[in-house]
Amino acid sequence: MSLDMFGHDPWWLILIKILVVFVFLIVSTILVIWFERRVVGRMQHRPGPNRHGPFGLLQSVADALKLALKEDIMPTLADKAVYFIAPIISAMCAITAWAVIPFGPEVSIFGHKTALQITDLPVAVLVVLACSGLGVYGIVLGGWASGSTYPLLGALRSAAQVISYEVALGLSIVAVFMLSGTMSTSGIVASQAENPAVNIFGLEFNVPGWYAILLFPSFVIFVISMVGETNRAPFDLPEAESELVGGFHTEYSSLKFAMFFLAEYINMFTVSAMCTTLFLGGWRAPWPISIWGAANTGFWPLLWFMGKLVLLMFFFVWLRGTMPRLRYDQFMRLGWKVLIPLNLVWILVVAGIRVSSEQEAGTAKTLIIGGVILLAVGVIFFYPRRKQYQAPAVADLGVGGFPVPPLDLKVPPSPRTKKIAASREATGVSASTTTEEEG
Amino acid sequence: MNPALTGVLADGGVTTGEAVTFWILAPIALAGAIGMVLLRNAVHSALSLVLTMLSLGVFYVLQAGPFIGMVQIIVYTGAIMMLFLFVIMLVGRNTRDSLIEVLRGQRVAAILLGIGFAMLLGTGLARGIGSIPAVGLAEANVNGNVEGIAKLLFTRYIFAFEVTSALLITAAVGAMILAHVEKKPGEKMDQKVLSRARFEKGNYPGPKAGPGVFATSDSVATPALLPDGTFTERSVSKVVPARELTIAEARPKAVNGSKEYGAIK
């Protein structure tokens, strides 16, 4: 499997592949909306859509048709051209990224040998990054062109979020490039097929080739930032209904809104597919199945690829069903002060280990480098970052006699309590009960 | 692009696809550049520049430099233009260029200098590569375009690379510090200070009347009517500009479909 095999398909084969990917994306968007509603419903002890078709499967089809046939409203204050083009940019960028996602190995279609992938480039992963970078324009322009303040604020928020987590996403991929030595998606999948021998403390053993295991920190960072990148719960601040009405697409309706919707879901598939390709072995069968020799040939890998994709989609839905929304400042802090510094340090750690392990006496050096870097990380992260809260020594009695109750307020016992307690002692009612009743 | 250069490209074996792409995208790139200067709306102007940058990215790919093409798209169209857009949005939508020139003769000077620079660049390029056939491209990309660039960057041009980091961080930190208002320790309004201020004599600590309460209209811009029949300005948020309501606005709204429906505005 090498890059040379791409770019030789006849035009009809390319068209077939492109159409198949289009149909796949649209059908799976509809299915995943149903899936999400059913699973979230299950998690919240309710049935979810179950009226139209078996298991309510046709609910999303009906919704999609209805949405597309709704009246299209062009706000008076909108910037017409930009308002029109913004959802197209969003959806276009989301779809383009799928050009380089590998679905499977080389197969034979109508007598032509071709890979189950539209195309591959020496810079394929950068194409995906470029697409998600350009996709931000859809959000920003949509919000701005609506001619309303809520979408504008929603767009700024959303864009700031996406670009922040895109940095973390991009940096977490660097470690993958370091081990695979290539930026082509098919190359990265191929490089995860090997079981590299690792020498730890003099013991040599083979580890599985998935980068999710070899580069676990990168994997974790990628997964966190892919949720942030797609504006999904718990990072769904751009559509925080209680604050921003609906975020950047408040003014959109009909097909234009449907395009944003489509783009959001396709972006979810894109990041899931990238996660699968970069970290979970791509279309290659997972371990117990991979013992069967034919598992990684023919059209079987499509099944493994889809399986991993569905699992990741389930993960997205699971998060949505479980986590409350983060506060914006906490969210930005997580991105810039935790994920990115951690990522940079981790990249240098991997580089150090990798280079030193190739030279003689690698283990000792590795340990030293690793130790030094871990120490540095520790100093950076656990350096006293905020002052400890100190309770004021004197209770605050408020301003100008206005009753501002201090936090450590102790209500002095009422002088009457003693009297009443004394009079009731005979009847057996405790003093504390009386105090409560009077207070 | 001048004819000499296209001639060179033709000599170097330009495929039809390459030529077609070039002749489609070159006018688009030029139109974007011209639109950037001529369009009045700042966002439209920035978008034209995005178009130009994108076309340039594709040109790099056409010239067998896929990595630099993607970098063009990620860094320039993605990051730098996004920064432009953010600034435009923070400044506001209708801040259009004033047509009054502050510097006299600025426009003429700019046009003259622009033409001069274009001529200088054009003749320089034409002289520099007009008669040289393109060689060594396959050689440079033999181990892959990315690897080729990386090898040069981290061996021969290492100093420039390191200086870039210093340049980058200086610019970034400078901009960030300019945008940042540093507060002295005492200046911070914490909960206690705010609470004190609220209950200070002369301030009314109770909740403000909600806008629209006892009002003649639903609008947030309409001040609430107090029981004694006077308006209370406290009820209108300071960010909402004061305005007079027209009779049509103040009138109760008709439902969708009734005859008076179009009367609003």
Next chain:
Amino acid sequence: MDGYLGSYATLGILLLVAGAFFAVAYTANRLLRTNAPSAAKSTTYECGLDPAGGDWAQAQIRYYVYAFLYALFAVESVFLFPWATVFDALGMITVAEMGVFVAVLALGLLYAWRKGVLSWTTA
């Protein structure tokens, strides 16, 4: 569809097909959707209230700071990507070079951090 540009041409075809898809979808939408415009419908959406004020709101300057940081890190990752593919062949010296590069950036960032630029709420 051969040679170096073949793979990129495929990408171009995908873009064209996507363009055609949008053209078809929008035309179908235009033909099939209901259309009953009115002045009230096309006012800014304010949950039924009359919109007041313009279409622009003051936003925090921090958004700009983060956009700037994004540009900075985009450039940094663009340098990291090619480095990641060759550092193996060039050895320890390249790792050290990248370490210096990252350290210079980190130093600047640390300065901004300590100044409190990176915290969303003013502390």
